[in-house]
Amino acid sequence: MSNRDPGPRPLGHEAAEPDPTLASFADPQRRRLLASAYPAVDAVFSKFRDRVRAPGIAYGSVIDGELSHAGGAGHRLAGARAEVGPDTVFRIASMTKSITAACVLMLRDEGRIALDDPVARYVPELEGQVPTLDSAAITLRQLRTMSAGLVEDDPWADRQLAMSDAEFGSRLIQGLPFNRSPPTGCATPARPAG
Secondary structure, three states: OOOOOOOOOOOOOOOOOOOHHHOOOOOOOHHHHHHOOHHHHHHHHHHHHHHHOOOEEEEEEEEOOEEEEEEEEEEOOOOOOOEOOOOOOOOOOOHHHHHHHHHHHHHHHOOOOOOOOEHHHOOHHHOOOOOOOOOOOOEHHHHHOOOOOEOOOHHHHHHOOOOOHHHHHHHHHOOOOEOOOOOOOOOOOOOOOO
16 A cells, blocks of 8 residues: 555545555556556457447556556547547536536645635636625635526537637626626535435
8 A cells, every 4th residue: 555645635624544445556567567458458448338339438547647558449429430549639528517626626635725715816807707796706616616606508618618718818808697696506406315
């Protein structure tokens, strides 16, 4: 098992017991040994793609923080002839929210940000943008929990994908659409247990 320090933990979290599933593989021949499994890895992903009927998938294995093997199975789009490979780019859509939330929490754990920081601290174009004169500034926590009061309009976001950073910044300065004051609601309210 690794004795590496996992780094700072959020306040209120006890030190967790080491996870036995994260055992260290310290054998000096590990790269060669793991490389011998890559044909089986490729077969597993190919069978998985067929089983879930995905047009295509890309995957990779990491050893010691470096990409050691990458591959793909199928095609980038249903009916397309372009095969998937390690450099194929997929649109990940709403999965971005989960990845962004995890990154924000990592930055919080490192002490680099606080969830209750105003968003304008990091995106100056949003300074003063609130739905009403008496609304508080939008925070990172509100964005993360979808309770910032912004209108949910996925087609709006999709139309902004090709914009440069400068164009998007100019668009933000023009103002964001709101449908409520933050944090008076969220997209998916918690359901009571029972």
